[in-house]
Amino acid sequence: MPSFNIASIPADGIGPEVIAAGIQVLQAVCARHSDLQLNFTHFDWGSDYYKQHGKMMPEDGLEKLKSFDAIYFGAVGAPDVPDHITLWGLRLPICQGFDQYANVRPTKILPGISSPLRDVGVGDLDWVIIRENSEGEYSGHGGRAHKGMPEEVGTEVAIFTRAGVMRIMRYAFEIAASRPRKMLTVVTKSNAQRHGMVMWDEIAEEVSCEFPHVSWDKMLVDAMTVRMTLQPETLDTIVATNLHADILSDLAGALAGSIGVAPTANIDPQGRFPSMFEPIHGSAFDITGKGIANPVATFWTGAQMLQHLGLNEEAERLMQAVEQVCEAGIMTPDVGGNATTIEVTEAVCEAIRTANS
Numbered sequence: 001m002p003s004f005n006i007a008s009i010p011a012d013g014i015g016p017e018v019i020a021a022g023i024q025v026l027q028a029v030c031a032r033h034s035d036l037q038l039n040f041t042h043f044d045w046g047s048d049y050y051k052q053h054g055k056m057m058p059e060d061g062l063e064k065l066k067s068f069d070a071i072y073f074g075a076v077g078a079p080d081v082p083d084h085i086t087l088w089g090l091r092l093p094i095c096q097g098f099d100q101y102a103n104v105r106p107t108k109i110l111p112g113i114s115s116p117l118r119d120v121g122v123g124d125l126d127w128v129i130i131r132e133n134s135e136g137e138y139s140g141h142g143g144r145a146h147k148g149m150p151e152e153v154g155t156e157v158a159i160f161t162r163a164g165v166m167r168i169m170r171y172a173f174e175i176a177a178s179r180p181r182k183m184l185t186v187v188t189k190s191n192a193q194r195h196g197m198v199m200w201d202e203i204a205e206e207v208s209c210e211f212p213h214v215s216w217d218k219m220l221v222d223a224m225t226v227r228m229t230l231q232p233e234t235l236d237t238i239v240a241t242n243l244h245a246d247i248l249s250d251l252a253g254a255l256a257g258s259i260g261v262a263p264t265a266n267i268d269p270q271g272r273f274p275s276m277f278e279p280i281h282g283s284a285f286d287i288t289g290k291g292i293a294n295p296v297a298t299f300w301t302g303a304q305m306l307q308h309l310g311l312n313e314e315a316e317r318l319m320q321a322v323e324q325v326c327e328a329g330i331m332t333p334d335v336g337g338n339a340t341t342i343e344v345t346e347a348v349c350e351a352i353r354t355a356n357s
Contacts, residue, residue, distance in 0.1 A: 003037040004309055007068040007274070011046035011090065013283025014293035015074020021295035021345040022072065022302045025321075028349040029306070029314050036314065041068070047078035047086055056089030062097045065274060070305050073278035074298075079285055088140070091278075095133055098273035100266035101164065102171045103131035103242075104304070105249040105280065110296070111327035113257035113335050117232065125232040125256055128179070130172040131245030133266055135164045136196075138242045160196035160241075165203045171269055172239035173211040179237060184216040187224050187240035187248065200241070225251060253280065260294030260334045263301035265308065277305040291340045294332040296322060299348060321351035 008023065010016035023040055030036045043064070045057035056076075058064070065071060071094065076086045094100070108126040109115050115125060139159040146152045169186075176184035186204040190197035201218060208216055219227060221244045228235065228251060240248060253262030259281045266276040279297030287293055299322050306315035330347045331337030339347075 002035060002311075003039065004069040005039045005041065005067070006305075007065050007071045008040045008042045009045055009071060009090075010042070010074040011076045011283070012048075012078050012086070013075050013285045013288045014281075015046070015076070015283060017288075017291075017293045017341055018279060018295045018298040019072060019074040021341055022298040024345055025295075025299050025318065025348050025352070026302050026306075028352045029318055032317065032352060032355075033314060036311070040072070045090060046076060047081045050081055050085070050089065056086060057093075062093065065094065065098075068274045069309060070274050071276040072302070072305065073276050075279065075281065075283040077283040077285075092138065092140075094276055095266050098268055098276070099134060099270075100268050100273070100275055101132065101134035101168060102267040102269055103133035103245065104175070104265045104267055105129040105131060105245070105252070105262065106300075106304075107249070107252040107256050107262060109256050110261060111323050112329055112331065113261065113326055115255060115257050117229065117255055120232055120255075127232075127235055127252060128175055128237050129245055129249045129252060130168065130175060130237065130239040131249065132164065132168040132240070132242050134242075135159045135161060136242035138246075158196055158241075158243075160199055162199070162203065165200055166207065167269075169200075169203050169207045169239065170210070172237060173207055173214055173216075176214045176216070176237035177211055181236045182214045183236040184214055185224070185235055185238045186216060186218040187221050187238060187244055188218065189221050189244070191220060197241075204239075221248070224248060228252065228255060249280065258294065258335045259297075260332065261296040261300065263297045263304055265301060265304040267308065275305075275308055277301040277308075291342065292332050292334075293341050294334050295341050295345055296326070296331075296335075317352060317355060318348075321348045321355060324351045 010019040050056045076090050106128045109122050137158045141157040142155040144154045188197040188200045190201050253259035262280045264280045303315040303318045325347045330339050
């Protein structure tokens, strides 16, 4: 019997609501496959934990997580805790501590969900954004001097290493090669940032020689926002730095209809440590407890987790159920529906139960 141990970290805001929904749906998938078992262990880390203990997770948090097959993560952030504390106290230590250097963010317009783009529908926007997830602008290097004084200085140093850029570029070319269109767009800002970004461009050129069947081009990040909006059909796989891809993937989610349906996977491609799967919508305290949080991103990243565990058939079954439910109009208010989180979750579970084998 295939059995996997999953660490569940619901964390903050709507995180507990959507992770509970995600687990319910994943258990419905398991029920269709009697030889599959997902065992969830819950960790109460996050902003509430911080208010009690002065830290977002215990000192041995990574050691506790190391033995799991994957991590299912909700959202981090709270109005009464500074964002740099929540992010650097929980999510980033996991991503960097487990060297989850490939952040994979698929984006497509799901049936039943309208894009804000004119005359763009299902099939016209189908991307995978690969975000370098271990260094770059989020390396955490820099500091502040003369704090509070008129001459105060703050520096934020972006770190780009040949090893880091080489491995994410190769990973992006591999993803592009696995997709039908075999296209990759490399995004930088090498006209203005003439050291690290130029190195990105040069390494892309080097790695491209290993993938002669992948067509590729490069874009400046500002021009990329225009291309994503006006020519979405010209894009397929996209790779960018930690900061640039973070921003572009939020734009991608909005262009696909809602950031509430956008998933992400933080992958250690070498499999040395557990990878982490999460929706990208954030903690959304404005709707916390109202029962209307969109669980689709959490379902989709759950499918990413199944695929990562080698359960491709089960992942496909889950995504088919999600698309069926969205097409039927059973959706939360952020995408034009009037269903609750629970109603969407139950509809997806029923679609999984009644699907043809």
